[in-house]
Amino acid sequence: MLLPRPPLLDRTVDPGPAPVAWEETPCPLCGRDEPALVLEAPDPVPGGHGLWFAVVRCEHCGLTYTNPRPTPATIGRFYPPDYRPHRRPRKMVRSRPARPVLARLFGRPCNERRGDLPWPVPGRLLDFGCGGGAFLKRMADRGWQVTGLDASVGAGRAVQEELGLTVLTGSLPHPDLSPCSFDVVTMWQSLEHVHQPLDILREAYRVLVPGGKLVVATPSVESLPFYWFGPDWFGLDLPRHLTHFTPKTLREMLETAGFRVGLQRQLRHGDWLRSSARLAAVRGAGGAWARLLRWKPAAKAVAWACYAAGMSDCMTAVAERPV
Numbered sequence: 001m002l003l004p005r006p007p008l009l010d011r012t013v014d015p016g017p018a019p020v021a022w023e024e025t026p027c028p029l030c031g032r033d034e035p036a037l038v039l040e041a042p043d044p045v046p047g048g049h050g051l052w053f054a055v056v057r058c059e060h061c062g063l064t065y066t067n068p069r070p071t072p073a074t075i076g077r078f079y080p081p082d083y084r085p086h087r088r089p090r091k092m093v094r095s096r097p098a099r100p101v102l103a104r105l106f107g108r109p110c111n112e113r114r115g116d117l118p119w120p121v122p123g124r125l126l127d128f129g130c131g132g133g134a135f136l137k138r139m140a141d142r143g144w145q146v147t148g149l150d151a152s153v154g155a156g157r158a159v160q161e162e163l164g165l166t167v168l169t170g171s172l173p174h175p176d177l178s179p180c181s182f183d184v185v186t187m188w189q190s191l192e193h194v195h196q197p198l199d200i201l202r203e204a205y206r207v208l209v210p211g212g213k214l215v216v217a218t219p220s221v222e223s224l225p226f227y228w229f230g231p232d233w234f235g236l237d238l239p240r241h242l243t244h245f246t247p248k249t250l251r252e253m254l255e256t257a258g259f260r261v262g263l264q265r266q267l268r269h270g271d272w273l274r275s276s277a278r279l280a281a282v283r284g285a286g287g288a289w290a291r292l293l294r295w296k297p298a299a300k301a302v303a304w305a306c307y308a309a310g311m312s313d314c315m316t317a318v319a320e321r322p323v
């Protein structure tokens with residue numbers, strides 16, 4: 001049975017202690033206002049506010065984004081206290097082998113999220129959207145000089161107090177971050193959460209040294225799991241995810257911000273498939289396929305198949321600020 005559906009973005013509905021303010025946005029990539037509706041879906045968080053949200057695709061450049069959306073000042077109402085940006089799988093996904101030319105540029109294939117950045121010498125690293133600080137800690141232990149940046153005051157304070165690492169509160173640009181002050185900037189499942197992703201990437205470019213690297217990981221809507229599950233796909237996470245990238249639109253946005261894009265890879269997420277299947281089952285959708293994918297071995301096998309087909313629902317890109 002489908003969830004009861006209130007009117008789309010009914011501004012008379014008050015989902016929190018104070019009204020949420022809404023905004024409509026032109027395309028965050030090309031700036032045009034030519035949206036075509038892709039789908040509508042509710043907030044998947046248990047006990048969510050019952051609102052539905054629209055996902056549109058720019059007819060000019062193809063970028064998919066959430067529109068309308070809560071304003072930057074009020075979107076925090078949609079982050080429950082125990083929200084985790086994305087579940088980090090116990091067994092982190094493995095990387096697709098690098099092509100030879102890129103392997104020469106970026107070193108051996110690696111799993112960056114585990115801390116295996118493909119640059120041998122530790123340097124200065126900024127983790128944008130550092131959350132609980134697990135990645136920061138890993139990199140600090142490997143000799144990197146790390147700085148975290150997160151919109152959550154509580155998360156930043158916890159990382160500083162419990163791990164003793166430097167964490168700034170806020171976003172980019174940040175007054176405490178100087179131009180050309182980092183060798184690497186990482187964005188693990190954070191770029192899709194920001195209202196102006198192109199501005200964020202331009203700021204990342206500015207704080208990187210020439211030759212510095214940016215690593216981005218984000219869900220991909222050009223994926224079999226999105227086609228199968230649609231509004232129930234785990235990677236949508238409305239309304240917290242504001243931009244829904246494909247490999248092509250992620251590359252174009254990085255290039256628009258001035259980066260030279262190197263390696264782009266698919267990542268396997270069997271646990272995302274299971275989460276999508278569970279959500280579909282709760283909503284009475286998906287049928288036997290969703291029931292099958294709730295079974296871990298099946299989800300794992302199907303995640304492999306998506307990966308082999310080049311249609312996984314998570315991806316990474318490594319980009320460089322040209323010298």
Ligand SMILES: [Zn+2]
Nearest residue numbers: 027030058061
């Ligand atoms: Zn566009």
